[in-house]
Amino acid sequence: MSSSAGQSPANACKSYPYFSNCVKFCDCRKRCEIMTSMTKKNQLRRFARCPRFEMHGGRGHLEWIDDSFCDKVRSMVVALMVNNKSLFHEIKALQKIKKEREVEKQEMKALKEKSVMLKVKVRGYQMRERLTMSCLLFFVHVIVVAIGVGGGDKTVVENRKRKTKFASNMKKKSPFLS
Structure with missing residues (x-):
């Protein structure tokens, strides 16, 4: 060479x-x-x-x-190497923490998505419960009205008697209706 x-x-x-x-x-x-x-x-x-x-x-x-190297330079080199080694370990630890943080971010994102899905399910169940309750109340109302209007022959006859009795009493008491 x-x-x-x-x-x-x-x-x-x-x-x-x-x-x-x-x-x-x-x-x-x-x-x-x-x-x-x-x-x-x-x-x-x-x-x-x-x-x-x-x-x-x-x-x-x-x-x-x-x-x-002279002794002073040698001691400086050793000190720098020790410092370099500690910084290397610190960097490795920070990289490990960074990786763990990324994993936790991914887990948190997945949990947020799951939370949103569960909230949607809960709202669906609540709506279904309200609809069921509304249908039940409507059904009960229809039954009550049906019983009140056509509540059997006895009830209709009693209602007619009451109405005629009330009307006849009103005629007797009122001088204008006669």
Whole structure:
């Protein structure tokens, strides 16, 4: 790989710490993996390591790509990583709450729809009850009127007697009707 400004490939790797396309090979002719250290001493420091590092008894190719951090920078990096991790967990918790809220919104919407349907059913039952009661009252009224008008021969005869008796009494008492 050609390097810019006359730098050797090894120096090119160190001059671009965040974008490295340098390729390292071990003595066993295997391409080295670019890895990131997570130890306290070398936090986030990148290095090239042979994939057969353990097979070499821990003595395979190992080369640091990034320069070592000073203690102050290392402590700042660790603090930022801890803060980042806590923010990550907070984001996950908020996402979970958001999903739960969406589920509750859907449930609430379904319950509102069910409530509307039940209100419609109740109104239907109330209307049916009113109609039934009106029909019943009308039927009772018809029966009462039918009994009063044609309530049998005895009732009709008694009504006629009363009317004639009333009329004859009125004639006797009133001087104008005679």
